[in-house]
Amino acid sequence: MSSLDIQAQASLQDLNSLALPASAEYFCAVTSVEEIQQALAFAKANSLQVTPLGGGSNMVMAGDIKGLVVQLNLRGISSAAAKNNQVEVTFAAGENWHQMVQHCIQQGWYGLENLSLIPGNMGAAPIQNIGAYGVELCDLFVSLQAIDIGTGETVELDREQCEFGYRDSIFKQAYRDRFLITHVCLRLFQHPQPRIEYPALAEALGDRTPTPELIGETVCRIRQQKLPDPVQLPNVGSFFKNPILPESALKRLQSDRAPHYPQADGRYKVAAAWLIDQCGFRGLSRGAVSVHEHQALVLVNNGGTGAELMALAAEIQNAVAAKFGIELEIEPRLYGTE
Numbered sequence: 001m002s003s004l005d006i007q008a009q010a011s012l013q014d015l016n017s018l019a020l021p022a023s024a025e026y027f028c029a030v031t032s033v034e035e036i037q038q039a040l041a042f043a044k045a046n047s048l049q050v051t052p053l054g055g056g057s058n059m060v061m062a063g064d065i066k067g068l069v070v071q072l073n074l075r076g077i078s079s080a081a082a083k084n085n086q087v088e089v090t091f092a093a094g095e096n097w098h099q100m101v102q103h104c105i106q107q108g109w110y111g112l113e114n115l116s117l118i119p120g121n122m123g124a125a126p127i128q129n130i131g132a133y134g135v136e137l138c139d140l141f142v143s144l145q146a147i148d149i150g151t152g153e154t155v156e157l158d159r160e161q162c163e164f165g166y167r168d169s170i171f172k173q174a175y176r177d178r179f180l181i182t183h184v185c186l187r188l189f190q191h192p193q194p195r196i197e198y199p200a201l202a203e204a205l206g207d208r209t210p211t212p213e214l215i216g217e218t219v220c221r222i223r224q225q226k227l228p229d230p231v232q233l234p235n236v237g238s239f240f241k242n243p244i245l246p247e248s249a250l251k252r253l254q255s256d257r258a259p260h261y262p263q264a265d266g267r268y269k270v271a272a273a274w275l276i277d278q279c280g281f282r283g284l285s286r287g288a289v290s291v292h293e294h295q296a297l298v299l300v301n302n303g304g305t306g307a308e309l310m311a312l313a314a315e316i317q318n319a320v321a322a323k324f325g326i327e328l329e330i331e332p333r334l335y336g337t338e
């Protein structure tokens with residue numbers, strides 16, 4: 001059994017899409033279940049908390065991370081035919097999300113097109129039930145395999161057990177910090193099932209036939225126009241969740257002006273970017289951190305620190321609360337704040 005390379009005081013700056021200058025007390029990258037067990041044994045022997053890391057595109061490393069950061073780099077993909085011209089595809093956690101979306105389209109396995117170009121890896125996708133352009137992971141999700149950090153046991157959880165919600169799952173709630181996800185199984189279609197009800201997508205497609213390839217390309221084009229590339233302008237995508245409000249609260253917002261989308265439960269999702277924009281933050285800089293000039297939901301790091309970024313986030317939250325009475329919730333997970 002080869003021994004796992006565990007580094008002390010490892011820089012995480014190149015491993016988070018905000019490029020924040022944080023370090024891990026201990027760090028290792030694992031490529032197999034065996035290496036995960038070695039990492040967990042090390043953490044147990046040294047009483048270290050374990051923090052899973054994928055592509056680092058939904059983590060705000062506001063300070064250094066104590067304990068052992070485990071980057072899940074397991075690779076591999078397998079498929080099995082399912083009923084009704086469907087196929088169940090199992091992806092290892094370290095596979096890159098967008099590359100897998102493209103691979104599936106090439107194989108004639110459809111359903112993921114609307115989720116093109118979301119940064120990050122497969123293993124993190126269930127954590128916040130990633131979603132975009134009218135589709136969420138939970139629409140296609142079958143099950144996942146994970147290793148219990150406390151016991152080292154492998155478990156399988158189905159869709160119901162994952163308790164998916166809007167940018168939410170049991171892994172952000174009752175099972176927070178409990179599991180390392182190793183594999184994700186999705187059920188995809190062998191015949192195209194276009195989902196084009198999302199207004200910006202429908203508009204961009206116009207009257208062209210919405211093939212899966214065209215939907216994928218169109219989503220990529222819209223995203224490239226709207227969102228800065230983290231490689232050029234370090235960011236974590238949406239910094240705040242879009243608040244979901246009852247009708248009475250929406251009315252107070254002068255509903256004719258605030259962009260809002262009806263939800264299945266009768267409430268309305270309101271565009272957080274609009275709220276932030278109304279408070280005058282779009283394009284504003286505070287030292288080396290800023291609010292993106294075209295998309296007020298995106299905070300950009302131009303060489304600043306986690307503390308500077310969190311100060312700007314708090315300033316935005318306070319301004320939106322004062323003007324609209326709405327508490328904006330931060331979407332990515334915060335680390336190193338204690």
Ligand SMILES: Cc1cc2nc3c(=O)[nH]c(=O)nc-3n(C[C@H](O)[C@H](O)[C@H](O)COP(=O)(O)OP(=O)(O)OC[C@H]3O[C@@H](n4cnc5c(N)ncnc54)[C@H](O)[C@@H]3O)c2cc1C
Binds near residue numbers: 120121124228
């Ligand atoms: C430009 C940009 C655009 C984005 N657009 C979208 C979007 O449209 N929709 C959307 O939903 N999200 C979006 N995101 C957020 C992000 O891409 C997703 O949340 C993605 O799933 C994060 O993947 P990751 O591998 O980078 O996760 P990480 O940032 O590495 O981790 C995120 C969380 O999951 C945990 N985690 C990671 N891997 C595992 C694992 N294998 N097992 C257990 N826990 C794990 C981490 O500890 C952390 O708490 C965007 C981000 C950026 C930078």
